[in-house]
Amino acid sequence: MSRPENASGVRLRANSFDGVSVARPRFTDFTGALAPTPAPSSSIAASALFSSAGGPPGGNEAEYNVIDEKSPYARLRAPINVLAATNPIRAITDALPTPTNEMYAHKTISLAVGDPTAAGLTPPEKLTRALRDTERHGYPPSVGHTDCRAAVAAHINANTEDVMLTAGCSQALEHAIRSLASQGSSVLIPSPGFPLYETLCKLHGVQAKRYPLHALQNFMPDLNAWRRLVDDTTVAVVVCNPGNPTGHVSTRTELTQMANAAAELGLVVLADEVYSSLAFARPFVPMASVSERAPVLSLGAISKNLYAPGWRLGWIAVHDRAGILEMSGVRRALLNLCQVSLGPCSLVQGAVARYFTDAQVAGSEAQRCAESHIADACSTLAKRAAAASRHATEAGTAGGGAPLFEPPAPPAGAMYLWLRLAPGTCRSLKIGKDDDAVDDEVAFVSEVLRECAVVMLPGSCFSAPGHVRISTVASEDALSEAFHRIELWCASLRGDAPMDAA
Template sequence: MLSKVIPSKRTQNIEYAIRDIVVEAEKRKERGGDLIYLNIGDPVLFDFRTPSHLIEATYKAMLEHHTGYSASEGVDVAVQAIKEDAIKKGIEPYEVLITTGASEAIDFALSSLVNNGENVLVPSPGYPLYNALLARLIGEARPYKLDEEKNWEPDLDHMASQIDDKTRAIVVINPNNPTGAVYTEETLRGIVELARKHNLVVLCDEIYEKLILNGQPHISLASLDKELPVVTFNGLSKCYLAPGFRIGWAVVSGAPELVEDYTEAMRKLARARLCASHPKQFAIPAALNGAQGHIQDAIDKLRRRRDLTVERLNAIPGISCQVPNGAFYAFPKIEVDCNDKEWVKSLIRETGVVVVHGSGFGSLPETPHFRLVFLPPEDVLNEAYDRIEKFMKQYS
């Protein structure tokens, strides 16, 4: 007799709140209710469009029959464009790996580094993919605090207290998802100092690096120390408005004798999965070396929508919101006694406004929060905030 298939233990603790919350939204939809989606960071769902020169470069590559497998690390012209871009930011690249989205690059970096029982410091709040991947690896995602009172800058003292002899790396997300914080050079140098002191790798997620909303310069951490092992993640999904292309990359930097074996482990994983999408890799040089006008257009839209978001949310009794300086997320605090996941479920059921509970982005802070994207046009955002305001009056 056939028996039930039992899933592996490594999947038991994997959660991804950004997508998981959609289950609650589908229930309202089945009942005939409308929905305002503020949960997914996909600009193309709204009034942002992938630049035409990226699409044209991909189409041209297909017409030129770049439809077989590419080199596992990526096509030469794309790798070279990434290296040149890294050098402009002050990074000295040792290796570039082109991947199926930045998510695969993150997977390669963690899988090549972390053994069972070892830990990696992750920002809390922070992007939940790191926690999910570490759960699969049976490693520990050890949270370090971001200080809400200091505009969500990392708490370096708390970060230091979380390091032990099983720590392998520090994850830095800058600009941060979900808070929109953009870190200062002082903070980044403090992280470099800790990594050097404890012989750690730094994994830098810079996927929103060009979407800075207050004119503050973005500093790549890898540019601050040429010897320290750093893996910098980036891609086409956010700044180049092409999330569906699923094209990302990892730039490995640091002293060659320190990173060569680690880099070869990542290459092994790249070879095992063959390659990223061959024709879409040709969008990389088109993006990095081509017209950049869409970025300022996006920033102008996002700045207006950010300002509207902060103004509207801070005017709602029971909600407060720090000003996000990068990306397109806000991470408001719910200043009433509640479980933020249950609060979000109630908000979706009663108003149709789909946001994500703050606890889905890590165990810290302990106070309730939620994340929303301010990508939609102002009229849609105003309608969402009207509904949240009405909900809070009833909830209180």
């Protein structure tokens, strides 16, 4: 195995595109739909849509060489790396076909996306009031207004000068990857994991190397896999805690082991902590609090914790005790990227500054309200996760049928339930490919959408075929109705009951 030059970050350089030769894949390297569009209500349409999430999008080169060679625009081609960088979750949810079962017309239940507002969960009233009272209409400083950075820094126990504000956690991820990894570099990402990690790597010519998270090991990263995957191109490792899609919340011991391994291998840790306040089974521990040697870029946002995904305010917090990110130019690269993007809306920054600042006053009403919001959020999500786990465990068993899913690992945080199809599920339902090794979850979720008007995400989105992810932000009534529909569908396939049963 090719080893790092040393463990002190010597191969880490600020992203540079000059003089780098990158192999450019041909269009024919990619399969699936490039950009799914609204399709007819048919099982073929649903299957094609979900199939596009299983790998890089694209098509054949002829699809894009359609401009007449005599045209003055004949040389125009969209960049191949951008065409290859589709976000599979958005590709699905932006273009869902209409279910064919007329009984559920206009009654689709989405268990696809972690958007609390779609389930009626709203931001704290003090936060929305602060937004109404804010009078900021000019350009913000590139890294964010100082009062908002200071409020966020106090909220996450960082220094104000180390916090840079971004338009949501997605932009924080992109800035972090772009500042660390040049074209031809590589980054370790979790599998299963949030698909945007790999999408952003593809977009910027970075190789995403997947390391496994095993359910039998409680979704603890395989640190030996880190050691096998790291070579002299590898600059960083992404760690998501609480986990998406697994719902695992890492312990202090686990995080310490990861931080020590990252330091040993000379890796910067990209700590995706967007669900940091939504750990309901055990306490959340920030990666930066346990990393003595490895630099950490902590990424967060108000989207999940404060039920405000549409407000688009996130952050990057730089934790660099040894000055590695300063010496390598990464901190400067982050500043340059912020000067290009200009960060989140000034009005939102003003509201968040007010909310977090007031909430830090000990014994104040604002502090009590902020703590109450998080406590209620954790309680709500824990109850809904438990309900989803119960329904999933029982799914398919009515009337003596076989269970559809293996017993799930109870989530400890975040807002998802990670399910594995029970062996033989697709064969028993007579759908998908006849494969004993891995059930065809793409066919499964396609049929569930078509027949039950319930949207789930296939595990292929998260590089884990045979699995399904459902969002647990949905109300307990919605979860109950969704699994009731699935039960009726299974019964109809067995001949026990018609699909129009009450």
